[in-house]
Amino acid sequence: MACAGAVMVGLAVYATMLEDSNENRFRVAFFPNVAHAIPVIGMEMGSFERSIGEEVNLEVRLFDSGPQAIEALFSGSIDMAYVGPGPAINGFLKSTDGSVRIISGAASGGSSFVIHPDSQIAQASDLHNTRISAPQIGNSQDISLRHYLAQHNLVPAEKGGSVTVLNIANPDTYTLFVKGEIDAAWVPEPWATILVEELNGHRLFHEEELWEDGMFASVVLVARQQFVEENPETVSAWLKTHNSTAHWIRENPTEARELFNKYVESELGRAFPDGIIDIALQNIHFTTDTVSTSIDVFAERADALGYLGRNGYNLEGLYMISGSP
Amino acid sequence: MIPLLTKKIAFYVALIAVWQAVAMSELWPNNIFPSPYQVVEDLAFMASDGSLFHGMGTSLFRLVSGFLIAALGGLVLGIFMARVKIVDQTIGSLVLGLQSIPSVAWVPLAILWFGLTDEGIIFVTAIGAIFAVTINTSSGIQNINPHYIEAARNMGANGRDMVIRLLIPAAFPYVISGFKQGWAFAWRGVIGAELLFSFLGLGFLLNVGRQLNDVSQIIAIMILIMGIGIGIDGFVFKKVEDRVMSRWGLR
Numbered sequence: 001m002a003c004a005g006a007v008m009v010g011l012a013v014y015a016t017m018l019e020d021s022n023e024n025r026f027r028v029a030f031f032p033n034v035a036h037a038i039p040v041i042g043m044e045m046g047s048f049e050r051s052i053g054e055e056v057n058l059e060v061r062l063f064d065s066g067p068q069a070i071e072a073l074f075s076g077s078i079d080m081a082y083v084g085p086g087p088a089i090n091g092f093l094k095s096t097d098g099s100v101r102i103i104s105g106a107a108s109g110g111s112s113f114v115i116h117p118d119s120q121i122a123q124a125s126d127l128h129n130t131r132i133s134a135p136q137i138g139n140s141q142d143i144s145l146r147h148y149l150a151q152h153n154l155v156p157a158e159k160g161g162s163v164t165v166l167n168i169a170n171p172d173t174y175t176l177f178v179k180g181e182i183d184a185a186w187v188p189e190p191w192a193t194i195l196v197e198e199l200n201g202h203r204l205f206h207e208e209e210l211w212e213d214g215m216f217a218s219v220v221l222v223a224r225q226q227f228v229e230e231n232p233e234t235v236s237a238w239l240k241t242h243n244s245t246a247h248w249i250r251e252n253p254t255e256a257r258e259l260f261n262k263y264v265e266s267e268l269g270r271a272f273p274d275g276i277i278d279i280a281l282q283n284i285h286f287t288t289d290t291v292s293t294s295i296d297v298f299a300e301r302a303d304a305l306g307y308l309g310r311n312g313y314n315l316e317g318l319y320m321i322s323g324s325p
Numbered sequence: 326m327i328p329l330l331t332k333k334i335a336f337y338v339a340l341i342a343v344w345q346a347v348a349m350s351e352l353w354p355n356n357i358f359p360s361p362y363q364v365v366e367d368l369a370f371m372a373s374d375g376s377l378f379h380g381m382g383t384s385l386f387r388l389v390s391g392f393l394i395a396a397l398g399g400l401v402l403g404i405f406m407a408r409v410k411i412v413d414q415t416i417g418s419l420v421l422g423l424q425s426i427p428s429v430a431w432v433p434l435a436i437l438w439f440g441l442t443d444e445g446i447i448f449v450t451a452i453g454a455i456f457a458v459t460i461n462t463s464s465g466i467q468n469i470n471p472h473y474i475e476a477a478r479n480m481g482a483n484g485r486d487m488v489i490r491l492l493i494p495a496a497f498p499y500v501i502s503g504f505k506q507g508w509a510f511a512w513r514g515v516i517g518a519e520l521l522f523s524f525l526g527l528g529f530l531l532n533v534g535r536q537l538n539d540v541s542q543i544i545a546i547m548i549l550i551m552g553i554g555i556g557i558d559g560f561v562f563k564k565v566e567d568r569v570m571s572r573w574g575l576r
Contacts, residue, residue: 067535067536067537067538070538071538074538090537090538091538094356094538095356096354096356136536137532137533137536137537138536138537157379157525158376158379158380158383158525158529158530159374159375159376159379160375160379164524164525166441166523166524167523167532167536168441168523176440176441179440181440181441306370306374307537309539310366310367310370
């Protein structure tokens with residue numbers, strides 16, 4: 001009995017602690033990837049903390065995949081996340097009444113199709129009977145890869161075709177590339193450059209070459225609508241720093257690389273080689289433009305792949321940008 | 326008296342009706358709690374693009390391969406354990422220990438040893454099932470009336486005759502229940518491994534549902550996994566077991 005009582009009291013205390021710490025909490029998620037340089041560098045410079053003020057408790061959550069970040073937004077364990085357009089669209093459509101919405105763009109471009117040095121792939125028609133890796137299902141590179149396959153009349157193995165698509169985390173792609181167990185990989189930076197520079201992979205193309213004007217959304221900023229409505233000052237302070245950081249990165253690539261690596265080293269314990277990050281940064285355009293035409297295209301492709309449910313989709317209300325409802 | 330079948334059907338109809346009612350009550354949003362209709366719709370969709378059948382085919386292929394390895398390996402190991410004292414005293418204790426490892430715990434090792442391949446998943450399946458077969462076979466043989474063995478020896482049975490014509494037939498009821506248990510472990514092992522490998526099969530389709538926040542696909546695949554489990558258990562193992570039990574005069 002005494003024991004049960006202690007547990008009850010403990011739980012009650014814990015619950016109150018949770019409630020207290022919920023006050024003025026602002027939880028942002030992003031990935032330690034180069035395309036996420038805006039939040040990474042902004043955090044390292046301390047500019048986000050400065051702009052949102054001391055009353056707000058800023059908490060950072062590092063993720064490795066967009067679908068995972070969207071799950072966390074749904075469950076209310078984060079308020080805002082930097083994700084690719086695939087998860088952003090899926091998140092908006094699957095959330096109750098479209099409560100997960102895009103509030104800004106963050107990056108354009110920055111993925112590549114890299115071929116293993118032992119593989120003879122030179123064009124799409126050589127992809128029969130190959131194993132290709134991409135990040136999680138429904139992620140932007142996965143959508144691009146599967147669309148590319150479909151465009152060239154190639155069918156993935158789970159539908160009885162000859163191309164095996166392995167949806168695995170980027171570090172695992174690296175491992176399989178080293179062991180020679182995959183023929184190609186459709187990956188974001190810095191992994192694409194790492195495969196090329198460290199493992200002698202051959203970059204068949206940059207994904208931006210497949211897009212009109214060479215621009216496509218690769219990272220956007222999404223947030224829970226309720227949080228934005230309840231904390232307009234915090235969100236606009238964040239966006240202001242978000243914009244200025246994008247500008248700063250474009251102007252100062254060398255310093256950007258240093259800060260990026262400093263952050264990654266302190267969070268993950270190991271930085272990327274400077275040369276890799278320099279190339280990766282050049283391959284990405286940091287912009288607050290959502291490149292919305294490309295988001296429409298991503299939605300069409302995701303729908304064609306059966307990712308958006310069976311009943312069609314409607315992107316109306318996807319954006320919630322600068323005061324527009 | 327209401328016949329058993331009627332009771333069963335009534336129960337499932339009621340279950341689906343309650344499920345549909347809860348889904349329609351909008352207690353939970355239907356992206357989290359889909360209706361039975363949406364689940365069936367998802368099954369139909371996966372069937373129409375072929376992914377359902379390829380998923381089933383892949384999983385069943387891995388299941389059967391893994392199970393055959395486990396059945397054969399378990400039988401051999403079980404016989405040795407029962408007949409050779411030193412094997413029982415040494416390997417026997419290890420087998421008991423290994424049996425307590427859930428098969429998915431072998432996945433990390435399988436990924437490193439075999440990479441993302443069918444062999445890796447078959448390895449996990451086989452290793453999850455083999456010890457159940459081993460232990461059952463071994464206790465089946467240990468329970469054989471020692472007079473039978475002495476009689477066979479007196480009649481000049483050599484090692485091979487002994488195994489094929491005496492030990493296995495006499496221990497068969499145990500062996501069959503070992504197979505049945507091993508099969509159940511194997512099926513869990515396949516799905517668990519596929520979930521973690523995320524490399525084709527029904528486990529992969531479960532993962533797709535998760536990544537796309539598609540709860541109705543997840544439930545559809547779970548129902549299919551259950552269906553296949555019940556199907557093979559009821560139509561294959563139950564029938565074989567019943568026949569063996571009545572032929573050996575145990576029922």
